[in-house]
Amino acid sequence: MVATTAEQPFTVAKIPVSSWSFAIRVWLATILALFVSFWLQLEAPTTSALTVAILAEPTRGQTLDKAAFRLLATVIGVTASIAITGVFSQARDLILAAFAVWLGICVFAAKLLDGYRAYAAVLSGYTVGLIAVQQIDHPQHVFESGMARGAAITVGILSIAVVNTLIFPSDRQPGMLAQLATIHRRVREYASAASHREPANSAAFLTLLREIVALRPAIASVALESSSGSVRSAAARSAAVALVAELQAARFKDDLEKEASGWAARELQRRDAEVRQDLAALRSARWPLRVWRAPLHRSYRTAAESGIRAAAWVAIASMFYIWAGWPAASFSLSFVALVTGLGATTPNPRGFTAIGLVGTPVAAVLAGILEFIVLNGADAFPLLAVGLAPFAIGAALLLSSRNFLWSGFGRFNLTLIMVLLAPSNPQTYNPQNFLVTTLLLVVAAALLLAAQTLIPPVSDEKRRMQLLADARGELLKHGHAKGEALEEAMFRDASRIEQFLAAGGAQDGRALAEMLSWFDQSTTLRLCDAKLMEFTDGPLASLADEARAAIVARDASTLRAVASRFRELAPQTDSMEADVAACLVLTSDIVDAGRGDDPSRKTA
Amino acid sequence: MSHTFPELVIGGVLLAPFVTYLAMALVVIIVLRPLLHVVGFAKMFSHAPIAELSLYVTVLGLLMLLF
Numbered sequence: 001m002v003a004t005t006a007e008q009p010f011t012v013a014k015i016p017v018s019s020w021s022f023a024i025r026v027w028l029a030t031i032l033a034l035f036v037s038f039w040l041q042l043e044a045p046t047t048s049a050l051t052v053a054i055l056a057e058p059t060r061g062q063t064l065d066k067a068a069f070r071l072l073a074t075v076i077g078v079t080a081s082i083a084i085t086g087v088f089s090q091a092r093d094l095i096l097a098a099f100a101v102w103l104g105i106c107v108f109a110a111k112l113l114d115g116y117r118a119y120a121a122v123l124s125g126y127t128v129g130l131i132a133v134q135q136i137d138h139p140q141h142v143f144e145s146g147m148a149r150g151a152a153i154t155v156g157i158l159s160i161a162v163v164n165t166l167i168f169p170s171d172r173q174p175g176m177l178a179q180l181a182t183i184h185r186r187v188r189e190y191a192s193a194a195s196h197r198e199p200a201n202s203a204a205f206l207t208l209l210r211e212i213v214a215l216r217p218a219i220a221s222v223a224l225e226s227s228s229g230s231v232r233s234a235a236a237r238s239a240a241v242a243l244v245a246e247l248q249a250a251r252f253k254d255d256l257e258k259e260a261s262g263w264a265a266r267e268l269q270r271r272d273a274e275v276r277q278d279l280a281a282l283r284s285a286r287w288p289l290r291v292w293r294a295p296l297h298r299s300y301r302t303a304a305e306s307g308i309r310a311a312a313w314v315a316i317a318s319m320f321y322i323w324a325g326w327p328a329a330s331f332s333l334s335f336v337a338l339v340t341g342l343g344a345t346t347p348n349p350r351g352f353t354a355i356g357l358v359g360t361p362v363a364a365v366l367a368g369i370l371e372f373i374v375l376n377g378a379d380a381f382p383l384l385a386v387g388l389a390p391f392a393i394g395a396a397l398l399l400s401s402r403n404f405l406w407s408g409f410g411r412f413n414l415t416l417i418m419v420l421l422a423p424s425n426p427q428t429y430n431p432q433n434f435l436v437t438t439l440l441l442v443v444a445a446a447l448l449l450a451a452q453t454l455i456p457p458v459s460d461e462k463r464r465m466q467l468l469a470d471a472r473g474e475l476l477k478h479g480h481a482k483g484e485a486l487e488e489a490m491f492r493d494a495s496r497i498e499q500f501l502a503a504g505g506a507q508d509g510r511a512l513a514e515m516l517s518w519f520d521q522s523t524t525l526r527l528c529d530a531k532l533m534e535f536t537d538g539p540l541a542s543l544a545d546e547a548r549a550a551i552v553a554r555d556a557s558t559l560r561a562v563a564s565r566f567r568e569l570a571p572q573t574d575s576m577e578a579d580v581a582a583c584l585v586l587t588s589d590i591v592d593a594g595r596g597d598d599p600s601r602k603t604a
Numbered sequence: 605m606s607h608t609f610p611e612l613v614i615g616g617v618l619l620a621p622f623v624t625y626l627a628m629a630l631v632v633i634i635v636l637r638p639l640l641h642v643v644g645f646a647k648m649f650s651h652a653p654i655a656e657l658s659l660y661v662t663v664l665g666l667l668m669l670l671f
Contacts, residue, residue: 060653147617165653226652227640285646 015397018058021168023396025160026056026414028167030392031385033159038381038425042155043148046422051156053414056396059172060164061225062116067157068224069120074153077127078146085132085142092136096318096333099128103337104311107344111303114296115217122341129337134330173222173232176215177282180239183211184275187243191250191268202516205251206501212243213491213498216294228285235285239278241292241491246271248490248523252586263582293488297496302466305458310340313451320447328440335444347502349457350449355408357445363416364438366391371421377429384423391417416441463503464511467496471518475525486526493519517593524587525551531580540569540577547584559588610671629664636663 010017029052037045055070057063080102088094106125110118131149135141190204219240223233249268274289281288317336321329339356343349374387395417398410420437471493484492497505497515505512528551535544543565550558563584570577609621633656640646640656649655 143615143617162657165657171653226646227637227656228646230637231641285641 018170019397019400021170022056022058022400023393025163025167026052026396027389027392029056029160029163030388030418032163033156034384034423035381036155036159037152040151040155041425042152043144044152045424046418047149047152048156048159049418049423050415051153052160053392053411053418055157055160056399056411056414058400059170059175059221059225061172061221061223061229062218063160063164064224065221066116066119067161069116070123070153071150071157073120073123074127074150076124078131078150080124081128081132081142081146084128085135085139089139093322095132095136096322097315099133099337100311100314100318102128103314103341104307106307107310107341108303108307110341110344111306112296112298112300115220118345119342122344126334126337126341129334133334133337136330171225172218173225173229173236173282176218176222176236177279179211179215180236180243180279180282183208183243184239184246184279187247187250187275188272190247191253191272205247206497206506206512208247209244209494210498210501212240212247213495215240216296216495219294231285231287232282234291235278235282235288237294238288238290238292239275239282241294241487242271242274242278244491244494245487246275248519251520252524263579264586266579290485292485292491295484295488295492295495297467297470297492297499299463299466299470299499302458302463305462306344309455309457310344312455313340313448316451316454317444317447326440328436331437332440332444332447335441336448339445339448350452352408353445353449353452355405355412357442357449359409359412360416360438360441360445363413364420364441366413367417367420368434368438370417371429371434372431375427375429379426384427460503461508464500464505464508467500467503468511468515468518471496471515471522475518475522486530489526490523493522517590520590520593521554521587524583524590525554528580528583528587531576531583534576535580540566544580547580551587554591556588556591559584559591563588625664625667628667629660632663632667633660 012020030049033048033052034045037048042048051070055063055066057066084095084098084102088098103125106121110121110125113121127149131145132142135145186204187208190201190208193201193204215236219233219236222236223230225232246268249264249271253264253268278288280286314333314337317333321333326332339353340349343352346352370387370391375383378384378387392414395410395414398406399414401407401410419441420434422437497519500512500515505515529548532544532548532551535541543562547559547562547566550562563581566577566581566584570581610624611621612619612624636659645655646652
């Protein structure tokens with residue numbers, strides 16, 4: 001869900017002007033990339049147009065971010081191609097086996113990352129398919145092919161960067177500020193309404209948590225937008241981390257008895273002030289008071305399983321192509337690897353392949369119309385530019401749609417039309433080539449879908465169980481990464497809940513309640529631990545040690561006893577001792593609730 | 605006397621000197637970024653991205669002129 005601003009955007013033909021300008025930018029960048037590639041007589045002009053299609057992101061920061069990762073991943077992929085070809089130069093089957101393993105490793109890495117980092121990981125994987133596997137019969141050309149690809153990608157990146165800078169530049173940062181401010185307002189509303197424990201409030205909590213965590217990749221993109229970008233990005237990241245902390249403080253507020261509610265209210269106020277400071281820092285491009293990282297929960301087991309499956313799919317496809325013995329099978333196999341890789345960055349890989357299977361014939365029809373009806377033998381560049389316009393602009397308009405399916409379909413069309421048209425200088429209008437390419441692409445998508453039916457992707461339920469097991473294991477070990485602040489650990493836990501919800505967790509009420517209970521427990525335990533650290537060298541050190549031992553053992557009755565002793569020793573209600581007492585009481589309540597002593601929390 | 609350009613050779617492949625200049629200018633801009641933030645470069649212009657692109661082109665031109 002995306003927060004919307006109150007003002008209505010200006011529309012042309014019921015499509016917002018921002019979408020039109022985005023689509024026109026994509027078209028202009030494509031033409032520029034093709035023109036420069038033809039002028040420089042690059043070997044792979046199609047790749048530069050494809051780069052523009054892939055980097056077509058609505059804002060400048062996102063484009064630059066993705067571009068940087070695309071370049072980096074190409075360097076890694078070309079290096080891996082050279083290494084694989086060099087090691088297995090005399091054994092073609094081993095090249096394919098090594099390619100499957102490499103793609104598996106890259107999918108594993110992608111599953112541990114998010115946003116464009118995940119994209120870069122899979123791109124490093126399928127670049128080997130595009131270079132080493134396509135040149136499997138001519139290993140001596142791998143290096144040249146890699147250089148040609150690198151040059152074309154650089155031209156594509158420069159084209160879209162220049163067009164994005166000169167024409168209607170749109171930045172992510174103002175939208176980011178508005179989104180964070182809206183979420184902040186809603187968190188405050190949630191805090192004031194949280195006194196009623198209703199299922200609707202729990203849903204509001206989860207929605208807010210999800211929205212905050214979902215901003216993480218976009219926050220990283222802000223860094224490249226301007227010279228102040230990295231400062232703004234740090235401020236936005238700190239604001240997001242502080243928002244999670246404020247949201248959790250609001251959630252705790254009504255869990256407390258009267259004596260401790262003062263502490264909870266103060267905690268909420270403190271968090272609120274932190275968010276406001278961070279938002280002010282973002283607005284005026286200043287460094288925030290504390291720079292927090294926003295760590296992501298990494299589920300290594302699920303990632304490894306996904307990696308192994310991806311390797312198996314590519315291996316199955318390779319065996320089929322070896323058995324079939326088709327002349328241009330390497331092209332088809334690299335498309336299998338491409339769809340496998342890109343599918344790994346979506347929540348539903350098989351659904352992505354299905355979109356590919358449906359989208360490929362549609363794109364083929366459109367590319368066919370463009371090549372054999374619109375252009376039909378034309379060899380002048382202006383004609384290509386004009387002919388491309390409706391196809392590139394139309395696909396980019398679809399891409400900017402808010403509907404996930406339409407936007408995916410638009411991206412598919414934009415890239416596949418370029419692949420099938422394969423603009424070159426001079427253009428060869430060869431219907432037989434076109435049909436064979438289309439057929440190979442459709443076969444690749446169908447084959448991958450068959451492989452994914454044979455070995456299904458990691459199921460949502462399995463992912464949810466793994467996330468629950470991760471949460472439980474982390475809490476029982478009672479540890480967090482070295483040098484990680486309380487708030488950062490909280491954000492990591494929040495990202496775990498977001499992954500849980502993305503795996504269809506909202507439908508699984510019991511598991512969701514358990515997940516939230518682990519989240520509450522780990523947060524309060526860390527909070528108390530941090531507060532008890534302040535007593536380490538004081539006269540109450542032994543009591544603090546006792547409390548810490550009870551926290552490790554998750555012993556609610558001892559926690560309550562220690563809390564009452566702290567409360568007796570407290571000079572006044574807002575002293576440090578009283579705060580610790582309140583925190584310990586809250587912890588004992590939540591530990592009890594987590595064990596199922598309090599049935600009311602099970603419905604939360 | 606005409607200006608000679610240094611050539612970059614990677615694995616036996618000759619790269620155009622212009623590519624080296626492009627990369628060098630990018631490095632200079634990345635190094636300059638914290639300084640630009642301190643002087644408030646982005647706030648001086650209505651279209652900061654265009655100003656930054658111009659700065660990049662200026663640095664690129666200077667590099668080619670001086671080295």
